[in-house]
Amino acid sequence: MDAQPLAVGIIGCGNVGRILAEKQNTFRITAAYDCVPGCALDFSARFGAKPLTEFAELLAEPVEIVVEAASVSAVREYAIDVLRSGKDLIILSVGALADETFRIELLGEARRLNRKIHVPSGAIMGLDNIRIGQVSSVDTILLRTTKNPLSLGIGEPETKCVFSGTASECVQRYPKNTNVAVSLSLACGCDASVEVWSDPGETKNMHEIIFSGEFGEAYIRIRNNPSSGNGATSRLAALSALSILENLKNPLVIGA
Numbered sequence: 001m002d003a004q005p006l007a008v009g010i011i012g013c014g015n016v017g018r019i020l021a022e023k024q025n026t027f028r029i030t031a032a033y034d035c036v037p038g039c040a041l042d043f044s045a046r047f048g049a050k051p052l053t054e055f056a057e058l059l060a061e062p063v064e065i066v067v068e069a070a071s072v073s074a075v076r077e078y079a080i081d082v083l084r085s086g087k088d089l090i091i092l093s094v095g096a097l098a099d100e101t102f103r104i105e106l107l108g109e110a111r112r113l114n115r116k117i118h119v120p121s122g123a124i125m126g127l128d129n130i131r132i133g134q135v136s137s138v139d140t141i142l143l144r145t146t147k148n149p150l151s152l153g154i155g156e157p158e159t160k161c162v163f164s165g166t167a168s169e170c171v172q173r174y175p176k177n178t179n180v181a182v183s184l185s186l187a188c189g190c191d192a193s194v195e196v197w198s199d200p201g202e203t204k205n206m207h208e209i210i211f212s213g214e215f216g217e218a219y220i221r222i223r224n225n226p227s228s229g230n231g232a233t234s235r236l237a238a239l240s241a242l243s244i245l246e247n248l249k250n251p252l253v254i255g256a
C-alpha cells in the first residue's frame with residue numbers, strides 16, 4: 001500500500017459523511033463541502049477536514065476521489081464537474097442515475113476522461129455478483145422492500161404491498177426506495193422488479209433480493225440497522241462506501 005493516505009473530498013457533511021470520517025483509516029477526508037455552511041464548519045471542527053462553503057473550491061483541492069453523500073440534486077449539479085477536475089467519484093444518491101439522459105452524459109464524460117464512478121452496494125448486499133446479469137441470462141430479479149409504515153410515511157395498519165412494478169416506475173411513484181432499486185438495476189443490467197411492503201410489525205428496513213438465471217437461484221435478505229444520525233439511512237449504506245474507500249489502494253481486489 002502507498003505510504004501516503006488517499007486524500008478524499010466529500011460533498012455532504014451529514015450522517016454518511018460523519019460515519020466515513022469517524023471510521024477513516026487508510027484514507028483521509030481532507031476537504032468537506034456542504035450547501036449548509038454550518039454543517040461543513042462543524043464537520044471540519046470535529047474531523048479536521050478543510051471546510052468549503054463553495055462547491056467550486058472542492059474542484060481545486062488536491063483530492064483523488066470525491067464522495068457524494070448529499071442528495072440526488074447534488075449528483076446532477078456537481079458530478080460532471082468533479083470528473084472534469086480529474087477526480088474519481090463515489091455516488092451514494094444513486095437515484096440520480098435513473099435519469100437515462102443524465103446517466104449517459106455522465107458515463108460518457110467518465111469514459112472520455114478515463115475516470116471511475118463507484119456505486120457502493122448501499123443498503124443492500126450482493127451487487128458484486130448480481131453483475132453477472134450483464135454477462136449471462138436472467139430469469140428473475142426482484143427487490144422486495146419491507147418497512148414500518150412510519151418509515152414509508154403512511155398510516156397503514158395492516159401488512160400490505162403498497163407498490164409493485166419496475167424500478168423505473170418505482171423512481172416515479174416511490175422515490176424513497178429509489179437508491180436501492182436503481183443500484184440493483186444498474187448492477188444487473190436490466191430494469192429490476194420491485195415490491196414495497198408496509199408492515200407495522202417490522203422495526204427495521206428489510207430488503208429481499210430474489211435472483212435467478214443461467215447461474216441458478218439466489219435469495220438474499222438484509223435487515224438493516226438504522227444509522228444514529230438519520231433513521232432513514234441504513235448504517236450499511238455508509239459502511240459500504242467506507243469499504244470501497246478502504247480498499248481502493250489494496251492490491252487484492254475481492255468480489256468487485
Ligand SMILES: NC(=O)c1ccc[n+]([C@@H]2O[C@H](COP(=O)([O-])OP(=O)(O)OC[C@H]3O[C@@H](n4cnc5c(N)ncnc54)[C@H](O)[C@@H]3O)[C@@H](O)[C@H]2O)c1
Pocket residue numbers: 011012013014015016017033034035036039068069070071072073074077092093094120121122123124179180183229230232233234237
Ligand atoms: N445507495 C444507498 O443505498 C443509500 C442508502 C442510504 C442513503 N443514501 C443516500 O445518501 C445520501 C446521504 O445520506 P445521509 O443520511 O448522509 O443524509 P443527511 O441528510 O444526513 O446528510 C446530507 C447532507 O448533504 C447536504 N446536502 C444536500 N444536498 C446538497 C447539495 N446539493 N449540495 C451540498 N450539500 C448538500 C445536506 O445539507 C446534509 O448536510 C442521501 O441522498 C441518501 O438518499 C443512499
